[in-house]
Amino acid sequence: MPSPRIDQARPYLTLGIVLLAWLVLPTVFKRVLRVSFYELQAPVEISFSYLRDLQDFWALKTRSKNEIIEAARDQARGLGAAYEVTLQENTALHAEIERLETLLRLPSQVDYRSEPARVVLRDFNAWWQRITIRKGSTQGITVGSPVIYAGGVAGRVTEVHAYTSVVELISSPGVRIAATFEGDTRPVGFQGGVNAPFVAPRGRVEFVPLDIFATAAQPRRLVTSGLGGVYPPGLALGRVVSLETDTDGLFKTGGVQLDPRLGELNEVVVLVPLPSAP
C-alpha cells in the first residue's frame, strides 16, 4: 500500500502526465477529436432550434387565418412598392458598374450567392459574440463568407461544419473591419467592443481623419469600405455617436452604436462568394 504522502500526490501526478501527454499529442489527433465532439453535440443543438420553430408554428396556429393574413398585408403594404423601386435602381446600377468596368478595364467585383439560414444558438459573453447557423459545408458555406441581416453586416463565418456554421458577430471584441463614413472614401478601422449588460451592442472606430465630426445628436453612418475583399462595400455597420482626438493628435477615435437587433438575430443571409469567371 502506498504511503499517504504518495497517495496525496497521485491526482497531481496524473494531472502532470495528462498535461504532458496533451502537449505532445499530434495536432491532427486533436483536430479529429474536436470535430468529433462538435458533431456529436450538433444534432441536439439543431433539434432545439427545430423545436423553437415548431413552437412558433403552433403559436401561429392559435390565431385565425384572417388575423395572420391581415397582419402580413399590413406589413407588406408599402413594402412592395419600395422593393420595386429598389429593384429597378439595382438593375440600373449594375448596368452602370458593368459599363464602367469595361470602359476602365477593371477586374469585375466578386459576386455572391445568397444563402438564408436560421440561427440555432446565440453565444454572447464578455470574450466573444457568436451565433451558430443551420447551414454548413453541405450547403456550400465557406469559411470567411460575410453574413448580413436586415440591419447590415452581422459578421463573418469562422467555422464550417457539416450541417452548421459558426459566425463571429461584428460586436465581438476580436473583430476588425475596414470601414468608411457614408459619403466619404477614406478608410477607417472598426473594432467590435465589450457589450455591457442591458444596453445595445457597441463598437469602436479608430484612425478617423480630424475633419470628420460625429455626436450623439448628429451621428454619422459607418459602412464597409470593401477593402480586404471580405465584405462588399456600402453595407451598414452602425452609427458613430462620439469622436475624440487621440493623444498623438493625428486621428480621432470614437464609439459606434450597433443595431440592437444584432442581439436578437433569428435569421441571417450568408453571402457565399461565387468563383470568378475565367
Added chain:
Amino acid sequence: MNRAVRQYVVITVTALGLALLMRVCNHHLAPLHISLGAGGLLITYAALRLHAKAAMAAAFTIGLGLDAASPVPFGQNALLLLTAVCLVLGVRHRLPREELAVGIAVAVVINLFLLIARTLAFADAWPDPSAGWLRVFSDLVASQVFVALIAPWFFSLQRHSLVWLGADSVQTPVTRYG
C-alpha cells in the same frame, strides 16, 4: 461494466446535458447581454463524492465537450476542469462533503476559478478593459446566483442517476483518493 466506469458515464452525460441546457439558456439571454456559466457545477459532485479516477476522467471529457463548442484552444477547458478536480481531491477528506451547502460552496468557488482563468486568457483582446471587467463581474454575479439555485437539483439528478445505474458512492464509501 465496473462501478468507476458507470460513475464516469453518468457524470459525463448529465454534465454535458446541463452544458447544453446552459447554451440554450444563454441563447435566450443574449438580447440582454448576460451570459451564465456553470462550469464549476458540472464537476463538483464527482470531485467531492466519487472515485478519483472517474472524477478526473469525467472532468477531462466534459472539458473537451465544452472546448469543441467554444473558440478556445482545444483542451483549455479540459485541463482547467482537471486542475480544479485535482485541487478538490486534495482537500475533500477535510470537508463534510455529503453536506449540500459544502457542495454549493465548492461549485461556486470552482466557477469563480474558471471564470477568472478564462478572463485572464482573453483580456488582451478587449478594446476597453474596464468595460470588459464590468461585464465579467455582472456575468459572474448572475452565474453564481444561478449555480447556487440549481445546484441542489443537479446534485440530486446526478445522485439518482448513479443509484439507478447501481454506481452510487453510498454503496462503496469513497476513501481519500479513490
